[in-house]
Amino acid sequence: MQPEKQRRIGIMVTSLMGAGTEKTILTLAEALVREGALVDLYVLRDHRDYTPQAGVNCIWLKTSSNREARIRLKQSISEKGKDYYDLFVISNAKYYPVVPVTNKVCSVHITPTAWITDGPRWKFWSRARKIRNLRKKFAARPVIALSGGIRNDLVNNLKVLPENVRQIVNPFDLKAIRTAAESDGNLPEGRYIVSIASLNVRKRHADTIRALGCMQNTEVSLVLVGRGEDENNLRALVNEMGLQERVIFWGWDGNPYRLLKNAALSVLASEAEGSPRALIESLLVGTPAVATDCPSGPSEILIDELAPFLVPVGDVSALATAMDRALCEYPKIPAWIEKRFDSAEVAKYYLALSEEGVSKR
The missing domain is CATH 3.40.50.2000 (Glycogen Phosphorylase B;)
Incomplete structure (x- = not known):
């Protein structure tokens, strides 16, 4: 019987500043390590309110602009090859196109349309334009919704195909x-x-x-x-x-x-x-x-x-x-x-996604 392959998982986060998304991503990375995965955490900005636990391989890109972040993220991952990672989790959808990995997903941490800021009243088209932009951002991309409300927003308001959305809750250690x-x-x-x-x-x-x-x-x-x-x-x-x-x-x-x-x-x-x-x-x-x-x-x-x-x-x-x-x-x-929110249980859902990616190769 062949020994089970140790899964390689990449994760991208903008920074490790003291906020909810960053804490969620770091908790996920640490939980996956405890479940036996090899985890590379790509951090775009050098902001460190949180300290990763041992076992999480942090790759600090130390970028200062979105353009630089896109270039360096793509270069860093390209060196490993598109099938090096069994799964790559991207916490900001705008970086999805530049991640050269076969099996990748966007992790959505907010309810997208609820965070739209309307412009002045005379710009009556502002909200509609922003929704169109969000639809383009998430179109035809596999996404992970951290709550039922996020999932419903993606499907009902942004017209993401239901089969492209997985609901996986926040992990807590x-x-x-x-x-x-x-x-x-x-x-x-x-x-x-x-x-x-x-x-x-x-x-x-x-x-x-x-x-x-x-x-x-x-x-x-x-x-x-x-x-x-x-x-x-x-x-x-x-x-x-x-x-x-x-x-x-x-x-x-x-x-x-x-x-x-x-x-x-x-x-x-x-x-x-x-x-x-x-x-x-x-x-x-x-x-x-x-x-x-x-x-x-x-x-x-x-x-x-x-x-x-x-x-x-x-x-x-x-x-x-x-x-x-x-x-x-x-x-x-x-x-x-x-x-429901135990990080050990949540990590298993991500490992299952990595298995699906391997099976499709």
Whole structure:
């Protein structure tokens, strides 16, 4: 009997900055290594908030522009040959055409049309043009959707063929998360709510701050973990509402899990997501969570007994009510969440894709 061939898998990510897509890709790479694969992780930009575990072969291309990234990525992979990798995962669709690999897929981490920014009203054609461009980007390409909402957007709005879309959820290293959650480190004083997300307008931290001001519970504080261009506006809102003593701008933290574990509640008020890591991580460490019903992801997680803690986007009153309720009573977090998002199980789906690629040669 022939020994099973060790699979070679290539993965491309723009950088290892501290954001959701980058964490997802790195977790996937590490899980595939633990499952016995040889993994090359091509990183386009030299931004390193995350440190890969041993076994992941990081190829730092250190590019400074999209044009340079396309050229260097293509050259680096071409040297190995188109069938060197059994599977190549591309986390940004615009680089798909330049990856010279036979079996390759786009990994889609956001709900594409939900992230379209409309132009001025007089540019009435702006949204339609952007949708046409997205359709071209994903046309006739095999893609991996990280949630049902992403899959539906690709199929229904961008007209991607259903047979070209595989739905594979975000991977989470359960052991690493729980170990990190129990580690020592600075914590806020007293009982607190935590929101872990970049400080940009789409995350709607302003709604969370306003909801805090509307809550019946006036003893709990709000800790915002992240950084971004909207921080000054958020600080101004906090001052305007007189909440300086109750809102803490924590900044970037390399280990947000201990903050999640020790929080009374986590909140996600986004207007658009893909498959929200912070929401899932909260539940994995046993912390109650409230989220908005944005496209997409939260409505696939906060279901059944957790459904009352899913509120409409932008409804500050409903958000405040759900936050108050969650602090008083919250259902037992269902066991299926852990089973569904375990990185070891998720890695097996990618290994199956690599087997399909080998069989087609």
